[in-house]
Amino acid sequence: MSHLIHRNLQRPPPVAVHAAGLTVTDSAGRSYLDASGGAAVSSLGHAHPAVLAAMHAQIDRNAYAHTAFFTSAAAEELAARLAADAPGDLDHVYLVSGGSEAMETALKLARQYWLEAGQPQRATFIARRQSYHGNTLGALAVGGNEWRRAPFAPLLLDIPRVAPCYEYRERAAGQSTADYTAALLQELEAAILAAGPERVIGFVAETVVGATAGAVPPTPGYFRGVRRLCDQYGLLLILDEVMCGMGRCGTLYAFEQEGVLPDLVVLGKGLGAGYQPIGAVLARAPVVQRLRDGSGAFQHGHTYMGHPVAAAAALAVQQVIQRDNLLGAVTVRGAALRRLLRDAFGNHPHVGDIRGRGLLIGLELVADRDTKAPFDPALRLHARIKQEAMARGLMVYPMGGTIDGQRGDHVLLAPPFIVSDAQLADITGRLADALAAALTGVPACAALTCSPARQ
Secondary structure, eight states, X not given: OOXXXXXXXXXXXXXXXXXXXXXXXXXXXXXXXXXXXXXXXXTTOBOOHHHHHHHHHHHHHOSOOOTTTOOOHHHHHHHHHHHHHSSTTEEEEEEESSHHHHXXXXXXXXXXXXXXXXXXXXXXXXXXXXXXXXXXXXXHHHOOOHHHHGGGGGGSOOOOEEOOOOHHHHSOTTOOHHHHXXXXXXXXXXXXXXXXXXXXXXXXXXXXXXXXXXXXXXXXXXXXHHHHHHHXXXXXEEEEOTTTTTTTTSSSSGGGGGTOOOSEEEEOGGGTTTSSOOEEEEEEHHHHHHHHHTTSSOXXXXXXXXXXXXXXXXXXXXXXXXXXXHHHHHHHHHHHHHHHHHHHHTTOTTEEEEEEETTEEEEEEOSBTTTTBOOOGGGOHHHHHHHHHHHTTEEOEEEEOTTTSSXXXXXXXXXXXXXXXXXXXXXXXXXXXXXXXXHTTOOTTGGGGSOOOOO
């Protein structure tokens, strides 16, 4: 019996004993093709020699230095690299141990920014429904993943939320994309005014929505409009790129494709590509300068922040991405994967939408394509797909509650940037087989058992 508290206490997972490239092997000798990067983490695949060498070298030099006493060359070099590669004046970096920690850090940094400006009344954020910002209490509070929030709701801050930018589901019939985008911005402005602009710290959003709704990109002009509203009413713009950043969408930062500059950006997952736990917050110069000119310190900290080995690994990841032109590869391979998926599923009766950017792609599943009606949640289709995919040696990232936390299913694909054309075809074929098997025995009238999707 395992003494670990696993995610599922009734069904322990296989034991991974070896991983290289896109292949993970378990203790029974079964191999799995990693089409999701774990959880969109393993951007360079497994056992990349350059990253392993950097980690070994750092361990030999210095495995740990507490930041209350020391900094390290690895952390300084990573921060310098991130600052140099980031647009505009996003040139200050705070290193932590993962995405949830990074979001907590961003929330606290944003709050202290306004405290040091003499505006202590700013005590709330505005966020979006069907978002995910992490599993700690502060991150859950701003997040809109209702399934994750529900058990802990009494412990969470009450955060005003607005609609997600979710065109497939929420743009009305006959409504243009531009009009839909304008309506979203009007709703955000109304929420700011209702909360009182002088009380709001900032607006929090994923640039491209990740696991909660399945690789949902923003509509054209949406984030430019958000940035204008934040400037107009004096709010900080905090973009969560834990999943969609660090090259996953084809540019190092997903927001580069939106023509905006956030005040704070939150990173994780692909920053260290899974080789060590690491996350980061990048802040614009004026945010940090206000603290420097005021109290002189950020009132925050964690034991393992700025960890030298994690920083060395993340720096090596960034160097490999640049050296091997992997941002270009993400764009090319992402387009190839979307073509394969369209060929395989474009007319599939139960695939309603194929969406995403770069190598972050989601397939939304429906019981009826015409009405977009979801499958009955009781079927747990997403769980069936994961089980069938694993049985075929394929790792994908399915989730339920796509629409509103209860209804809807999707599959997220986020293969490593080094994926080959042959592997993309293999992924598509195995996924088609897994979906067919998962749908076997599902009632033909599944659409009739569910409430219609919102239009």
